[in-house]
Amino acid sequence: MAHRVELKISSDPCWLPMVRAMMEQICCEAGFAEEDRVDITIAVDEALSNVVRHSYNGNPDGEIKLRWTADGGCLEILMSDHGQPVDPKRVKPQPPDEFRLAGRGALLIHATMDEVEYRRADGTNSLRLRKYLKPRTGSSYDQKD
Amino acid sequence: MTKKIDINVDRNGPDSVVHIQGDIDLRTSTDVRDVVVDLFENRSQQRVILDLKGVKYIDSSGIACLVEGLQEAKRKKARLILAGLNEAPRRVLQITRLTNLFEVAQTVDEALKL
Numbered sequence: 001m002a003h004r005v006e007l008k009i010s011s012d013p014c015w016l017p018m019v020r021a022m023m024e025q026i027c028c029e030a031g032f033a034e035e036d037r038v039d040i041t042i043a044v045d046e047a048l049s050n051v052v053r054h055s056y057n058g059n060p061d062g063e064i065k066l067r068w069t070a071d072g073g074c075l076e077i078l079m080s081d082h083g084q085p086v087d088p089k090r091v092k093p094q095p096p097d098e099f100r101l102a103g104r105g106a107l108l109i110h111a112t113m114d115e116v117e118y119r120r121a122d123g124t125n126s127l128r129l130r131k132y133l134k135p136r137t138g139s140s141y142d143q144k145d
Numbered sequence: 146m147t148k149k150i151d152i153n154v155d156r157n158g159p160d161s162v163v164h165i166q167g168d169i170d171l172r173t174s175t176d177v178r179d180v181v182v183d184l185f186e187n188r189s190q191q192r193v194i195l196d197l198k199g200v201k202y203i204d205s206s207g208i209a210c211l212v213e214g215l216q217e218a219k220r221k222k223a224r225l226i227l228a229g230l231n232e233a234p235r236r237v238l239q240i241t242r243l244t245n246l247f248e249v250a251q252t253v254d255e256a257l258k259l
């Protein structure tokens with residue numbers, strides 16, 4: 001049975017800690033191991049920060065919708081907003097540059113999630129992130145003769 | 146209004162330990178950056194240790210402020226050391242391939258010996 005959580009927030013960065021805390025719980029319910037929970041939280045937080053900073057240019061009065069769906073070993077997060085279109089270059093991860101001050105957000109999102117899909121239609125930005133549960137390994141003993 | 150982050154500085158001659166409680170994210174990263182840059186630029190600190198054991202999360206803007214702090218340290222031929230990294234901040238540094246850029250210590254005591 002699919003589990004779903006939907007949330008609508010304003011584009012105020014004060015909500016970032018709340019969403020991070022929710023991610024921990026949602027990922028736990030979906031059965032993700034701790035390292036994946038950390039990764040998913042990183043991705044969602046970065047995506048949300050990007051909407052606040054770039055789609056709404058720091059205006060805290062925009063609307064952001066989040067929807068989490070856990071179904072059949074996959075957690076999907078859909079984030080949508082009515083802010084400015086995203087520069088496609090910002091969605092692609094930039095090569096790491098030690099002293100670059102900006103541009104690590106996309107790298108963090110792509111490195112932590114299995115699928116990342118951005119779309120713009122009818123004045124709405126939509127970012128879809130997917131993470132798949134890793135299959136559990138069997139016994140910790142692997143006896144090879 | 147809820148306080149977003151706690152930053153307390155212990156100065157001892159040319160060394161400072163900056164104790165941080167809270168997440169370093171979009172809301173708070175400029176506060177941390179301002180403190181660190183001020184210690185190097187205006188207070189001639191030679192070694193600044195960031196005590197991060199009270200920091201559960203650092204986002205990319207937080208990483209950018211750490212990089213800025215490190216750039217300022219290098220300009221002043223000083224040192225910036227990160228101490229007490231928790232799991233999520235450590236993971237963010239790993240993904241952004243900055244683990245080798247910073248001096249890192251498990252604890253503030255260990256950082257003071259570096």
